[in-house]
Amino acid sequence: MSGQRPAAPVATAGPVERRRGWTGWFDPRGRRLGGWAFALNRLTGLGLVAYLYLHLGVLFLLSQGPDGWDAFVDVALSPPILVMDVVLIFGMLLHGLNGIRVGLVGYGMVATRQGALFVGLMIIGAIVLLAATLRVFA
Amino acid sequence: MAEPQTTPTRPVRFRVHRRKAGDSGGRYDSFEVQLDEQRTVLDGLVAIRKEQDPSLTFRHSCFHASCGTCGMRVNGADVLACVTKVADLGPTVTVEPLANIPLVSDLVVDMGAFYGPFSRAGRPLLRESELVPGSQRAEGIDVLTRYEDCIECGICVSACPLTGSDPRYAGPAALCAAGRVIEEPRDADRLAALRFADGSHGVWRCHVAYECTGACPSNADPGAHIMRLRRAATADRFRRWFGVGRAAR
Incomplete structure (x- = not known):
């Protein structure tokens, strides 16, 4: 040991890394249609993974017998949960339909028409979501 | 007045x-x-x-x-x-x-870092001339050369969400350059450009946000080049795995 104190960290004189990181995925500034599709796909993907675990938890209630399950069904039919069902359907439609776009565009099939494809699929999704919402609250 | x-x-x-x-x-x-x-x-x-x-x-x-x-x-x-x-x-x-x-x-910004992957991609800079129909060549000009659409500004790299989170990703500019080599190799090594692009940090890292294409000020369309490269890379793999057709040259 030389007895000297370790040098304090100093800024380097060379170029410094300046990456946007994963938070840049959700930066709305300057974002275009494909960028929104990218960001929404991540958000809905995380939501669907969370739902999967929630769903497994709900299925676990079946092992608790009829009383536990019936109590859950009463909660599941309440308006706030029905609204969450619609949110779930929205996420599934957006993620699934955008997945079709990513799959088709990703293999060069409609490489220059991805924006129009996204709009078209989202129109289909909106129609299905409307029908599903009416069905959920019927 | x-x-x-x-x-x-x-x-x-x-x-x-x-x-x-x-x-x-x-x-x-x-x-x-x-x-x-x-x-x-x-x-x-x-x-x-x-x-x-x-x-x-x-x-x-x-x-x-x-x-x-x-x-x-x-x-x-x-x-x-x-x-x-x-x-x-x-x-x-x-x-x-x-x-x-x-x-x-x-x-x-350090454009040296931006240009790094370009050389691995084959980096074409000039392409065959395209004359506007009906236009005439100026007197004394025998051959016209034209720079690529890509003006190497770095805007696509800045706009790309994946480049921001994966430092190893080759990025849209270099992959666009590789795409041009595949399309129009001239004397460049087409196979080397394809192998450069065909990797987990190459064309397969792209998540189809198309921010590169949207931001590009010269309509080079890096996103479409990346997707066409995927198609070429897939075909090349099929040829290698199953011996169908000739390998890319």
Whole structure:
């Protein structure tokens, strides 16, 4: 040991890394249609993974017998949960339909028409979501 | 004698990113500049450097979107400052360097880092000339050469969300260059360009946000090139795995 104190960290004189990181995925500034599709796909993907675990938890209630399950069904039919069902359907439609776009565009099939494809699929999704919402609250 | 007409000006507030070599962090300095509605962000930066702060550093050259040197982020959008009018922006114009490329000073990024993957991609710079139908060649000009659509401004790299989170990703500019080699190899090594692109940090890392294509100021369309490369890479793998057809050359 030389007895000297370790040098304090100093800024380097060379170029410094300046990456946007994963938070840049959700930066709305300057974002275009494909960028929104990218960001929404991540958000809905995380939501669907969370739902999967929630769903497994709900299925676990079946092992608790009829009383536990019936109590859950009463909660599941309440308006706030029905609204969450619609949110779930929205996420599934957006993620699934955008997945079709990513799959088709990703293999060069409609490489220059991805924006129009996204709009078209989202129109289909909106129609299905409307029908599903009416069905959920019927 | 009639008075010369003057274009009305308005005050524009610029928030400009500052960071010099050796600084431990960045900051934003504010400047107010009188500009008329035809003026661009680059005009504003030139005025700031000339009249208010000569230490402000940024790159520019042609002033008409040909050279690609004034790529920067303006109010969060990746643009060429020379063709971005202040009249189209709000009362405050925030100017930052391109993202995802190492910063040298203020608004200047290290284009050496940007060009790094280009050489591995084959880096074509010139393409066959395309004459406008009916146009005539100037006297004394026998052969026309034309630069690629890509002006190597770095805007696509800054706009790409994946380049921002994966430092190993080759990025849209280099992959676009590789795509041009595949399409029009001339004497370049087409197979090497394809193998460069066909990797987990090549074309398969792209997540189809198409921000590169949307931001590109010269319509080079890196996104479409990446997708066509995927198709070529898939075909090449099939040939290698199943011996169907000839390998890419």
